Amino acid sequence: MxxxxxxxxxxxxxxxxxxxxxxxxxxxxxxxxxxxxxxxxxxxxxxxxxxxxxxxxxxxxxxxxxxxxxxxxxxxxxxxxxxxxxxxxxxxxxxxxxxxxxxxxxxxxxxxxxGEKLISYGLTEPGAGSDSAAMHTKAVKEGDKYIINGSKCFISNGPIANLITIFGMTDSSKGVHGISGFIVETNTPGFSVAKKESKMGIKGSPTGELVFENMEIPAENLIGEEGKGFIYAMKTLDTSRPVIASQAVGLAQGALDKAISYAKERVQFGRPISKFQGLSWMMAEMAAKIEAARALTYQAADLVDVGQGREKSYMSACCKLIASDVAMEVTTKALQIVGGYGYMTEFPFERMMRDAKITQIYEGTNEIQKLVISRELLRR
Incomplete structure (x- = not known):
């Protein structure tokens, strides 16, 4: 620390x-x-x-x-x-x-x-994952209200949320510049949870498909200005990616700690397997990568408070890319160290490996992180 x-x-x-x-x-x-x-x-x-x-x-x-x-x-x-x-x-x-x-x-x-109310974030749609301009959810202003029709998918905690910040097209002719953000109370008529997903990991966090059918919300629930929703959404991701990176770092550290404990106790060929150089070096590399990911993540987290726009975007993408890859590598190697027992559900390793995968996908896939990083590099 x-x-x-x-x-x-x-x-x-x-x-x-x-x-x-x-x-x-x-x-x-x-x-x-x-x-x-x-x-x-x-x-x-x-x-x-x-x-x-x-x-x-x-x-x-x-x-x-x-x-x-x-x-x-x-x-x-x-x-x-x-x-x-x-x-x-x-x-x-x-x-x-x-x-x-x-x-x-x-x-x-x-x-x-x-904690009286749980809130979620609704950006992704079936046809608009990384490509937000392909968003189909529409919000039409009528007097002092907006009427919203559309759907969102893969929304973390969406099925149990009391509030959701969602994004929809108020002017589809303008592409991403026609996206606006809204605060939605989930007891609003026209809001429904169409599906609760069955997932590989993070099973204790309900993920759902949300549907809006002629859902009327007050015009005062517009976030900021019409057409600025994409900007708010991307700035939100700049803020949230270091949090996902921290999640990945924590997961990796937890897996390594458990693998080390096991390796010290598991005896093969007359000695603890931690004494074999191949495994001890593997754990050393895992630890070094975790430390590097943590340092990068903490730097990016500090920049959320003090950094400029492009600098924040760049570092947020960097830490999310590196930390999530480290989490996937470390959890896979931790399971390998434990061997057959690691593959069994009575041990935590297979769960940690399953959970690690999502860190490379949500809040923008790692391929999108590379796109953000490369764009900033080429602007310099």
Whole structure:
């Protein structure tokens, strides 16, 4: 923890104690049952973790974006599904924080920060994943309201959210410049959850397809200005990618820690397998890559607060690309170190390997991260 100040170190120590006592014992069951961890959500909200992204004047406890990343990293060491409780709450809030009015922040901030309301983020559509300009969801203004029709897919915590920040076309002739953002209360008539997805990993975080059929929302729920939604969405991803990178770093560290413990105890050929140079060097490389990913991620998290637009985009993409690749590599190698036992569901390694894969996909695939990075390089 040499990169952290004393207050941050105290926060991490508090998180580690809570994770060891409350999250670790529940992780396997959450994955096996595929149920949202409501009990842990209450613990997180009591600790103020759901308000880490929200400034004090709007009911939260914001001290810097790094605190969000630290919380998610520590929880993900034991359970990635549970870390998404904190991560998605931050993700859903940020379009409001970036583009919303003071009235919107005062209206929604306190209930989001307290955990009274869960919020999600709806950008992806069946035909518009990486290509947001292909978005089909439409929002038509009629008097003092917008009528929204369309759908969103792969929405993390969407099936259980009370609020969702969504994006839709208000002028499809303008491409991405015709996209606008909206705050949607999920008890609004015309809103429905069409499908809850069955997934490879992060099974304790419900992912769903959301449908809007002549859904009427007040015009005051427009975030910022019409046509600025794409900007708010991309700035939100610049903010959220270091959080996903932290999730990946935590997952990788958790897998390595467990692999080391196993290697010290597992005896073959008359000695612990940790004594074999091939495995000890493998663990050394895993540790070095985790440390590098963590340092890059913390730097990107700090830039969310103090960096300029392009610098933030570049570093956010860099940390998400590197950390997620490290998570996939480390969890795969951790399972290999454990061997046959690692392939069994009674051990955590196969779950961690399954969970690692999503970090290379959501918040923009790693191929999109390379596109963001290369575009910035070629501008210089």
């Amino acid at each position: 040499g990169l952290l100040n004393d207050d941050q170190k105290m926060f991490v120590d508090q998180m580690r104690r809570m994770v060891a006592e409350k999250v670790e014992p529940r992780a396997a069951e959450i994955d096996r049952e595929g149920e949202f961890p409501w009990d842990l959500k209450e613990i997180f909200q009591d600790m103020g973790l759901l308000g880490l992204s929200i400034p004090e004047e709007y009911g939260g406890s914001y001290q810097g974006h790094l605190y969000v990343c630290l919380a998610v990293e520590e929880i993900a060491k034991a359970c990635v599904s549970s870390s998404l409780v904190v991560q998605v709450q931050s993700l859903g809030w940020h379009p409001i924080h970036i583009g919303g009015s003071d009235e919107q922040k005062k209206k929604y901030g306190p209930s989001i920060a307290s």
